[in-house]
Amino acid sequence: MNDGVNGVALTVFILFFLAVTVMGFLAARWRKAENEQSLDEWGLGGRSFGTWVTWFLLGGDLYTAYTFVAVPAAIYAAGAAGFFAVPYTILVYPLIFTFLPRLWSVSHKHGYVTTSDFVRGRFGSKGLSLAVAVTGILATMPYIALQLVGIQAVLDVMGVGGGENTNWFVKDLPLLIAFGVLAAYTYSSGLRAPALIAFVKDTLIYIVIAVAIIYIPIKLGGFDDVFGAASEKYTAAKAGGLVPLEAGQWTYATLALGSALALFMYPHSITATLSSRSREVIRRNTTILPLYSLMLGLLALLGFMAIAAGVKVTNPQLAIPQLFEDMFPDWFAGVAFAAIGIGALVPAAIMSIAAANLFTRNIYKDFIKPDATPAQETKVSKLVSLLVKVGALVFVLTMDKTVAINFQLLGGIWILQTFPALVGGLFTRWFHRWALLAGWAVGMVYGTVAAYGVASPTQKHFGGSAKEIPGIGEIGYIGLTAFVLNVVVTVVLTFVLKALKAPDGVDETSPEDYTADAGDPGVEVELPPATASTTH
Numbered sequence: 001m002n003d004g005v006n007g008v009a010l011t012v013f014i015l016f017f018l019a020v021t022v023m024g025f026l027a028a029r030w031r032k033a034e035n036e037q038s039l040d041e042w043g044l045g046g047r048s049f050g051t052w053v054t055w056f057l058l059g060g061d062l063y064t065a066y067t068f069v070a071v072p073a074a075i076y077a078a079g080a081a082g083f084f085a086v087p088y089t090i091l092v093y094p095l096i097f098t099f100l101p102r103l104w105s106v107s108h109k110h111g112y113v114t115t116s117d118f119v120r121g122r123f124g125s126k127g128l129s130l131a132v133a134v135t136g137i138l139a140t141m142p143y144i145a146l147q148l149v150g151i152q153a154v155l156d157v158m159g160v161g162g163g164e165n166t167n168w169f170v171k172d173l174p175l176l177i178a179f180g181v182l183a184a185y186t187y188s189s190g191l192r193a194p195a196l197i198a199f200v201k202d203t204l205i206y207i208v209i210a211v212a213i214i215y216i217p218i219k220l221g222g223f224d225d226v227f228g229a230a231s232e233k234y235t236a237a238k239a240g241g242l243v244p245l246e247a248g249q250w251t252y253a254t255l256a257l258g259s260a261l262a263l264f265m266y267p268h269s270i271t272a273t274l275s276s277r278s279r280e281v282i283r284r285n286t287t288i289l290p291l292y293s294l295m296l297g298l299l300a301l302l303g304f305m306a307i308a309a310g311v312k313v314t315n316p317q318l319a320i321p322q323l324f325e326d327m328f329p330d331w332f333a334g335v336a337f338a339a340i341g342i343g344a345l346v347p348a349a350i351m352s353i354a355a356a357n358l359f360t361r362n363i364y365k366d367f368i369k370p371d372a373t374p375a376q377e378t379k380v381s382k383l384v385s386l387l388v389k390v391g392a393l394v395f396v397l398t399m400d401k402t403v404a405i406n407f408q409l410l411g412g413i414w415i416l417q418t419f420p421a422l423v424g425g426l427f428t429r430w431f432h433r434w435a436l437l438a439g440w441a442v443g444m445v446y447g448t449v450a451a452y453g454v455a456s457p458t459q460k461h462f463g464g465s466a467k468e469i470p471g472i473g474e475i476g477y478i479g480l481t482a483f484v485l486n487v488v489v490t491v492v493l494t495f496v497l498k499a500l501k502a503p504d505g506v507d508e509t510s511p512e513d514y515t516a517d518a519g520d521p522g523v524e525v526e527l528p529p530a531t532a533s534t535t536h
Contacts, residue, residue: 004159005158005159005160006157006158006159006325006330006333006334007330008330008331008333008334009158009325009330009331009333009334009337010158010159010160010334011334012331012333012334012335012337012338013154013158013334013337013338013341015338016200016204016334016335016338016341016342017181017338017341017342019200020197020200020201020342020345021181021185023193023196023197023200024181024184024185024186024188024189024193024194024196024197024345024349025184025185025188025189025193026189026196027185027189027192027193027195027196027197038374038375038377038378039113039357039360039361039374039377039378039381040111040113041190041378042190042191042353042378042381042382043113043190043191043271043353043354043356043357043378043381044113044191044271044274044275045190045191045192045195045275047108047274047275047276047277049195049275049276049277049281050276050277050281051281051284051285053195054272054273054275054276054281054282054285055285055288055289056195056198056199056202057194057195057198057272057275057350058269058272058273058285058289059198059202059289059292060194060197060198060201060202060343060346060347060350061194061198061268061269061272061346061347061350062089062263062269062289062292062347063205063292063295063296063343064143064146064147064150064343064344064346064347064348065146065147065149065150065151065340065341065343065344065347067085067296067299067343068150068205068299068320068339068340068343069149069150069153069317069320069321069340070146070150070317071085071296071299071300071303072299072300072301072302072303072306072319072320073303073316073317073318073319073320074303074316075300075302075303075304076303076304076306076307076311076316076319076320077316077319079230079234080234080243081248081251081252082300082303083297083300084252084255084256084259085256085259085296085300086293086296086297086300087256087260088255088256088257088259088260088263089260089263089290089292089293089296090290090293091256091257091260092260092263092264093286093287093289093290093293095260095261095264096264096286097283097286097287099264099423099426099427100264100273100282100286101279101282101283102426102427102514102515103115103118103270103273103274103422103426104273104274104276104279104282105279105513105514105515105516105517106118106121106426106509106513106514106516107274108274108279108516109509109513109516110508110509110513112274113274113357113361114133114136114267114270114271114354114357114358114361114362115132115136115265115267115270115358115418115422116129116130116132116133116136116358116361116362117129117361117362118422118425118426119132119421119422119425120362120366121507121508121509122425122429122507122508122509123421123425123429123431123433123436123505123507124433124504124505124506124507124508125433125434125436125437125505126366126367127433127437128421128433128436128437128440129362129366130362130363130366130367131418131421131437131440131441132362132418132421132422132440133358133359133361133362133363134363135414135415135417135418135440135444136266136267136354136355136358136415136418137267137355137358137359137388138411138414139266139267139411139412139414139415140266140267140268140351140352140354140355140388140411141355141388141391141392141394141395141411142392142395142410142411143266143268143347143351143392143411144348144351144352144388144389144391144392144395145392145393145395145396147344147345147347147348147351147392148178148179148344148348148392148393148396149317149396150317150340150341150343150344151178151340151341151344151345152178152396153315153317153318153321153340154321154337154340154341156318156321157318157321157322157324157325157337158325158337176393178341178344178345179389179390179393181345182345182348182349182352182389183352183385183386183389185349186349186352186353186385187382187385187386190353190382191271191275191350191353193349194345194346194347194349194350194353195275197342197345197346197349198346200342201339201342201343201345201346204335204338204339204342204343205295205339205343206295207335207339208324208335208336208339209295209298209299211328211332212302212305212324212336213298213301215327215328216302216305216309216323216327217305219327220305220308220309225308226301226304226305226307226308227304228308229304229307229308230303230304230307230308233307247475248475250469250472250474250475250476251466251474251475251476251477253476254466254469254476254477254480254481255409255465255466255476255477255480257477257480258412258416258477258479258480258483259409259412259477259479261416261419261480261483262412262415262416262419262479265415265416265418265419265422266351266354266411266415267351267354267355267357267358268347268350268351268353268354270354271350271353271354271357272350278517279515279516279517280517302320302323303319303320305323306319306320306322306323309323309326309327311323311326320340321336321337321340324336324337348389348392351388352385352386352388352389352392353381353385355384355385355388356380356381356382356383356384356385356388357381359380359381359384360372360377360380360381360384361377364377364380365377409464409465409479410451410462410465412465412479413447413448413451413465413478413479413482414444414447414448416443416447416479416480416482416483417439417440417443417444417447417482417483417486418440419483419486420436420439420440420486420487420490421436421440424436424490426514429507430494431490431491431494432493432494432497432498432502432504433504433505434493434497434502435489435490435491435492435493435494435496435497436490438489438490438493439485439486439487439488439489439490439493440486442482442485442486442489443482443483443485443486443489444482446481446482446485447478447479447481447482450467450478450481450482451464451465451467451478453467454466454467454478465477465478465479466478467481469481
């Protein structure tokens with residue numbers, strides 16, 4: 001790693017960073033509505049995005065700095081087991097094709113802004129709604145933290161803010177700057193900011209991947225040499241060569257399945273979905289989003305290329321930024337670093353908005369100020385979006401950044417426990433609200449305690465997301481084990497509570513709500529932004 005500052009790369013990075021910052025502030029004027037003081041406008045972009053914008057927004061939302069930095073870093077450090085992210089993104093799209101259109105329809109019909117709004121309306125339970133909201137906020141903070149880690153990684157490689165002898169303020173200054181920029185334009189422009197910036201982010205990422213997948217292997221002697229070098233390293237380290245060891249196959253499978261189930265439980269995934277103008281937009285997007293999975297597979301190969309290029313770093317998260325600096329001309333390294341940095345800003349903005357919406361609608365309005373006006377809701381949401389980012393900074397500054405992927409995996413353990421209430425509720429009213437709450441509590445407690453007990457070479461607690469599965473004896477993903485316990489408890493208690501005739505709660509939805517589209521009877525058609533209604 002170079003000790004000095006890479007001035008050319010840093011200049012290119014700063015230029016792109018400034019450009020998207022300006023775009024973030026100007027986004028407030030894009031598709032502007034007459035009345036901006038509502039969560040529909042600030043938090044969902046007026047629910048007016050079409051197929052093209054939604055595709056970029058969801059792609060920018062789901063394929064983050066975690067994709068660019070942590071996935072290839074896992075492959076660089078641990079071998080082919082890091083490829084679990086590829087099958088899980090393949091598994092997830094048929095899954096969401098079945099439930100996202102239903103969620104969009106019922107949310108559009110009743111004006112739901114968050115998953116907790118739906119859960120409260122479906123099961124008539126503010127307690128269950130609160131549990132889903134708290135889980136969403138808790139799971140989002142480490143995910144935002146992961147994006148900030150991605151920005152810090154590229155700045156460290158460029159020679160900015162790094163160094164073991166640097167005082168903590170200077171060392172973490174890049175994170176503080178990123179926080180300030182992100183907080184300012186998110187507060188100003190809401191969801192329109194990441195929607196607009198996503199076009200730049202995805203374009204840069206596709207350019208960088210296309211160049212990297214052709215240019216770097218040519219410089220390294222071809223893919224034969226790349227795979228040969230990786231295989232040699234893993235075999236020497238007894239890491240199973242280019243396939244996971246037999247002992248790790250349960251971990252690989254459960255991690256892929258559990259991550260697929262969890263991905264669209266995250267508040268930011270739902271926020272991007274509900275910003276679409278019609279049910280058909282969602283259906284189209286679930287069929288074309290798998291294009292990003294191809295990109296993810298190519299990105300993962302960068303981990304092998306870093307090995308073949310002889311990249312030596314103490315923190316695996318720096319491997320890919322270092323690969324770019326070593327292999328690319330300085331000016332294009334700056335473009336690649338900008339792709340990672342902007343790839344962190346877009347999802348971080350959406351995540352903070354989504355978490356803020358959860359607090360405002362399902363904590364502030366439900367329990368603190370039930371008569372809050374749309375303008376008051378928007379003001380609270382803007383302020384909370386800042387506080388969520390502060391929480392993410394706490395994660396970054398207090399936890400070990402060398403295993404950044406665990407930030408996201410820890411959040412996955414938690415958010416997966418909302419699956420029975422959300423997805424189950426979209427298809428059936430059979431589950432009892434108290435049983436769902438009890439199942440959620442069991443899953444959360446087991447998942448958190450089990451993850452706390454996992455150590456790594458650099459962390460005494462929360463050092464990983466895999467542990468022995470009770471009754472099977474194989475090592476598997478903690479989140480999926482907790483989810484199975486959650487479902488078992490929910491089903492058993494539902495039978496018990498129904499036998500005892502416990503009160504069921506009021507369902508404010510009806511069967512036809514789940515297939516409604518804009519223009520159907522009782523469902524408002526989205527109007528052009530200049531005259532958009534704010535009464536959903």
